Amino acid sequence: DTAVSQTPKYLVTQMGNDKSIKCEQNLGHDTMYWYKQDSKKFLKIMFSYNNKELIINETVPNRFSPKSPDKAHLNLHINSLELGDSAVYFCASSQDPGPGYNEQFFGPGTRLTVL
Amino acid sequence: AQSVTQLDSQVPVFEEAPVELRCNYSSSVSVYLFWYVQYPNQGLQLLLKYLSGSTLVKGINGFEAEFNKSQTSFHLRKPSVHISDTAEYFCAVRGVTGGGNKLTFGTGTQLKVEL
Numbered sequence: 001d002t003a004v005s006q007t008p009k010y011l012v013t014q015m016g017n018d019k020s021i022k023c024e025q026n027l028g029h030d031t032m033y034w035y036k037q038d039s040k041k042f043l044k045i046m047f048s049y050n051n052k053e054l055i056i057n058e059t060v061p062n063r064f065s066p067k068s069p070d071k072a073h074l075n076l077h078i079n080s081l082e083l084g085d086s087a088v089y090f091c092a093s094s095q096d097p098g099p100g101y102n103e104q105f106f107g108p109g110t111r112l113t114v115l
Numbered sequence: 116a117q118s119v120t121q122l123d124s125q126v127p128v129f130e131e132a133p134v135e136l137r138c139n140y141s142s143s144v145s146v147y148l149f150w151y152v153q154y155p156n157q158g159l160q161l162l163l164k165y166l167s168g169s170t171l172v173k174g175i176n177g178f179e180a181e182f183n184k185s186q187t188s189f190h191l192r193k194p195s196v197h198i199s200d201t202a203e204y205f206c207a208v209r210g211v212t213g214g215g216n217k218l219t220f221g222t223g224t225q226l227k228v229e230l
Contacts, residue, residue, distance in 0.1 A: 004158075031216065041203060043159075043220040056217055090158060094216055101147055101166050102216060106158040 003027050004107035006091050012113045013081060021076045021110045023091030031055075032074035033092040033104065034066060043090070049074050050096065078112075086114045117142040117208045121221035129229055130198055136191040136224045138180075138206030148189040149207040149218070150180055159205065165189060176200065201228045 004025045013019050025032060033056070034046040047066045048056035054066070063079045078085060088109045095102040118141045128134045140146060150162040163174025170182040180191045189206060206221040 041223045043205060043223070045217055045219075048217065092159075101164070103161060103164075104216070104218060106151075106160070108158045 004091055004093055004105050006089075006107040006110050008110060009108065010111050010113075012115065014115055015081055015083060017081050018077070018079045019081060019112070020078070021089055021091075021112070023074050023076070023107060025072055025091075025093040025105070025107075027093055027105060029093040029105075030071055030096045031094050031102075032068065032071075033094075034074065034076050035090040035092065035106075037088040037090060037109070039087070047074075047076075081112075081114045083114050086112055088112070117146060117210055117219045119206050119208050119219055119221035121206055121224050123224050124222065125225045125227065127227045127229060128196055131195050133194050134192065134196050134200075134226065136204050136206075136226065138189045138191065138221060140187050140189065140206070140208045142187075142208060142210060145211040147209045147211060148180075148182060149209070150174065150178070150189075150191050151205045151207060151220075152176075153203040153205065153223075155202070162191070162204070196226070196228050198228050198230065200226060202226060 007022045031050045033048045037043045046060045049068045051071050052068045065077045067075045088111050090109050091107040092104040094104045120139045148165040151159040152162045153159050163172050165172050165182045173179045178193050203223045205223045207218045
């Protein structure tokens, strides 16, 4: 029973292409996140959605567009891919990020390589 | 805003030896603190967390960490490491209020356990 799943696991593509990464969680959580881990393993949040509403949007190029069709899914679409987009992208989910603590559960990651 | 510093990028240690991975944080508000572990080619798994109360927290796999507010530190320790502890370890911080459950990560420490 996978809690947070991502597809594909590996993605190799050419510069300039448009690609999507899908994320699904079966934990019944209200909030989902996208993180980017660069080649030096630095992990930084990109977006967060709560019940399909954007609540965190870090300084990410507008070539990156998250899409949440329902609260169990948060997909990441990337237009005009650049070499610098090569990274591992992690999806995560948690309960509503209101007062108090809610653990984030991470997916296995998608390794994107832009050639 | 919060920030996290993990001064040691790599820590080599022999099996059954003790280990300490250092983490310092900066924040203008009260914080929650976390340690995550990332095994090779896998997602992140929560090792332990400090929310409030006792400053010594115990996690999975025999790890523990101590919150020191005056030194703004949250060092991770294990009295006797095993080969299977070889992984990347990330310290993370989140403000108690606001921020939408945004986690800020350190740059990670690679723990390499040798025979």
